[in-house]
Amino acid sequence: MATLRQKSLMMVQSREDVSFAAPSTKISDYFGSEVFGLSKMKEALAPSVYKKVSEAIEKGQKIDTSSAEEVATAAKAWALEKGVTHYTHWFQPLTGSTAEKHDTFFDAHARIERFKGSALVQQEPDASSFPNGGIRTTFEARGYTAWDPSSPMFIFENTLCIPTIFVSYTGEALDYKTPLLKSVDAVSAAAVPICQLFDRNVKKVNPSLGVEQEYFVIDKALYAARPDLVMAGRTVFGHNPARGQQLDDHYFGSIPGRVKAFMKHFEIEAWKLGIPVSTRHNEVAPGQFEVAPVFEEINKATDHNQLLMDMMDKVADQHGLKVLFHEKPFAGLNGSGKHNNWSLITDTGVNLFQPSNSARENLQFLTFLVATIKAVYDHADILRASIASAANDFRLGANEAPPAIISVFLGSTLTSVLDELEKNGNIKIEKGDNMYMKLGINKIPEIILDNTDRNRTSPFAFTGNKFEFRAVGSSANVAGPMTALNVIAAETLQNMYADIKAEMEGGNEKKIAIVNVLRKYIKDSKKVRFEGDGYSEEWANEAEKRGLSNLKSTPFALDILEAKSTASLYEKHNVLNATELHARHEIRLENYIMKVQIESRVMGDLALNHIIPTAIQYQNKLIENANGLKGLGLDAKAAIETVSEISKHIESLKDNVLAMIDARRKLNKEEDIVKRAKGYSTDVKDAFFDKIRYSADKLELFVDDEFWPLVKYREMLFLR
Ligand code: ADP
Ligand code: MG
Known part of the structure; x- marks a missing residue:
């Protein structure tokens, strides 16, 4: 067997348990x-x-x-x-x-x-x-x-x-935290006047965030033996073990011992650092896991997520493991995301997304719910841009969770509440009427909690008492998407308040004014609501009919950052100015180009220096075998067929790699960074990655396992 692969597999066999201890059995002690x-x-x-x-x-x-x-x-x-x-x-x-x-x-x-x-x-x-x-x-x-x-x-x-x-x-801000802090002020400033329509005591509104972090874990030695993982964070080649997840049910379901030890260990370290991880660990795909701290004030939650990722990396190392935060380390398996559970909580302790039994509070709940939906509808492209990265494109662009189309899922209960509110648009409210009853919003049934979380295919779902932005990538700094969400919420809330004010000045009573505005906003933003299967082709077609964007590739999704309207939005709320936005656009394009470039190089190197030579070596064996058979006067058909299959894939692999190198060379002369990035997306990634991978993965199937140079999926994914 190829020596590096063999050595690394032997190292895995010889791993010993790592000892660690909590400072006390009571977590509260430390x-x-x-x-x-x-x-x-x-x-x-x-x-x-x-x-x-x-x-x-x-x-x-x-x-x-x-x-x-x-x-x-x-x-x-x-x-x-x-x-x-x-x-x-x-x-x-x-x-x-x-x-x-x-x-x-x-x-x-x-x-x-x-x-x-x-x-x-x-x-x-x-x-x-x-x-x-x-x-x-x-x-x-x-x-x-x-x-x-x-x-x-x-x-x-x-x-x-x-x-x-x-x-x-x-x-100018050169980081993620500065605009995040400013966006917190912006959303608070916009939300408070609306809250005060319901409760004069509210002086501040804080966005809260709970981050569900998905990740893969593999053995450190196997990681080191895969140049693509080391260089690009994901495997650019590798044949799926026995048709992916469905068939592997019997392999997983219980967390492997080594991973369990790692989890317990990093949990202790997290608690010491004041990161409130709860003991909830799911195994999602083979080798894939999840950790979720309890929600906190958004700035702290963001710092804690960054720190948690850093710390997990270091603790894993002690266990001979490597954590992969990449969005799509393995083709054919689930990608990794980072669900951002977001809510707005007043300084009086009210979660504005919590439905309640009190009709008055429910009106407030609906106001914030509808404002958020409208914000997502009006600024879907900004949200989409906030989660765009070369790695996340492998989730969002592909037929996988969630799609690149930004839509909002509400669940059937809330959908019918909003539909009714919209339909009852002409109901006349008389003095002394119970308006809430008449509009059907006197009580929002409690089933919401069970009812909301069914749809896992939505990029932005209401889940009971919070919105869950699920399209965020697992390696992302959540400050990016959370800043965007705060800003668009601030904008809509500010407009909404002005609209309510105008209704009141037009002579409507406060409650009626609010309801009138809600009806309008519900109607205006209806197109962004979608309850069906987000992965289906029908949805892509339907979304197109509705005029919703479906931006599958990062450099295209980032165009919105250069729009005048985006700059004025961010400037209006004092979060980023045009220069800072422009800088971010540039940095993210640069980053995109760099990532695709690295992947493309790794692909080329692995194909030309590892895979093709190995395939030729094996082919020679087969030729020897065929000649031997012929010498004995026997039929060498099987061997000859395999030789020609292998030839076909070697040729295609080589041709495509050389053509891809050529495409890169041309693009590197392009001075316009936007064009260069888009070119890397279409002329390098789209044009060649799948084709090259197809041949390489086919060769993995043909070539004798003993010869194959790269650690295989089944060897990486099933830890003991
Ligand atoms: P799941 O999405 O798997 O059903 P949970 O409902 O337990 O998981 O919550 C996921 C995350 O959402 C956790 O981090 C939790 O603390 C957080 N969360 C719960 N309520 C809120 C809230 N009001 N605001 C923000 N995050 C919240
Ligand atoms: Mg979730």
Whole structure:
């Protein structure tokens, strides 16, 4: 057998159990032990300082210099006591991962440990290596990171990590967190006036987020033996084990021991970091799993998801495992997503997406429900762009969960509530009438919870008391899609409030005014609602008739970022300006090109240097065999047929790889980045990837298993 494949398979056999232990059997004893949160601040700071700091955090205000000094001193003392020597500003650059620049507390001149307030509040990492989409020219390659007190400091890998935003010297956002925080303010500002129509006490609305994270786990040695996984994060070749998932039912259903140990281990680490993972683990496909923390305020949930992915990667390593966060590591198996469960919760504790038994609250619920549907309808392309990436295209573009068409699923109960409200448009409400009863919204049946989650094919589903944006890719930073969702919700809520106001000024009573606006919005946004099978071809046709977009490829889906209307939307809500949006467009196109380029190169290398030579070697064996048979005067038909089949695939593989290289060469001369990216999508990926894979996977079937150089699917996917 090919040596690397063989060696790696032997390594898997020799894996031993890894020991690890929880600090205590009670999770509450150590939950958040590595986090410098409010409770630790309260212990460590003078009451007057604590009051200032906690209030500033709650209101999202700046913390003054002297308080920052006190926080720094307290955080340092806490960290040193835990054996920590370094601190870092922890931020989320537009590369998609997290970045750090470590500094030591130790001051070599003074020979003491120091941590000044100024070092907590601001830092200047050498930012030139982070993508900026042309915002910073090289002579002004400076950026700075600034403390985000709303997300607590934590200790990770023996370093005190300070969550920060990352901006250019001229103030443009170079990261994911800055626009997310601004979008939170925007949606709150737009939602509060509507809430106040129902309850004057509401002063703030917070978006909440619960992230269901899917991932694959394979053995580390097998990962290292697949150049495509290492370089591109996914297998570009590999024949499906016995027709994919359906037939493998008997293989899975119970989680393999090694993975179980890994899960238990990373759960403990998550709890230490204050990440509220609940013990829910499903196996979705062979080798695929899911983890979901309980929902939190959106900024924290986002940081926690980034941290969780980082931490899982490190814990897996200790177990001889590799976690794959790629959206489609294995063809023919489920892809991985990251369901974003999103809701809006008032500072009075009301979830605005929670149906209730009180008719009044139900009207409020319906208002926010309808506003969200309308927002998705009006700005579907912005949502689509927010989840676009080269890797996610393998889910969204293909016949898989969920489709590239953005639609909203409500479930039959709510659908009929909205239909009735729309139909009853002409019902006259008289003074003294029970309007709610007359419109059929006095009570929304409780079955909603059971009724809503059936449809797994929808990219954006209402699931009982929250919306679930399911089209988000498993490797994505959720700040991108959540910023988009907050912004479009803010826009619609703001317009809605203006419309309600206008109705009231026209002489309608408040409730009637609201209902009139709801009816209009329900009618206007009806086309985006879809309850059927999102994977079906009928839906693609139907969606086209309805005029809904179906953008299957990233560079095309990103066009909307350059639209004037998008810039004015983001500017209006003070989330991103035109320059920042343009930079993001550029960075994401660059990223797309790079990803497709890498995949295409890996494909070429594997085909030319591994697969074709192996196939020829095996072919020679067959030729020898055929000649031998003939020499004995026997029929060599079977051997000769196989030889010619193999020849056919070798030729096609080689021709296509060479033609693909040629297509790349042409495109690399294209100076317009939009055209280049679109070309990579159509002339490289669409034109060649499937064809090349087809021949390579056929050869895997023909060539003697002993000869085959690449670790096979069945070897990677079924861990013990
Ligand atoms: P499933 O989608 O598999 O049915 P759950 O209903 O348990 O799973 O919830 C999935 C995620 O949604 C969890 O992270 C949960 O904390 C989160 N969630 C529940 N309620 C809300 C809410 N009001 N806002 C945001 N997220 C929520
Ligand atoms: Mg879900």
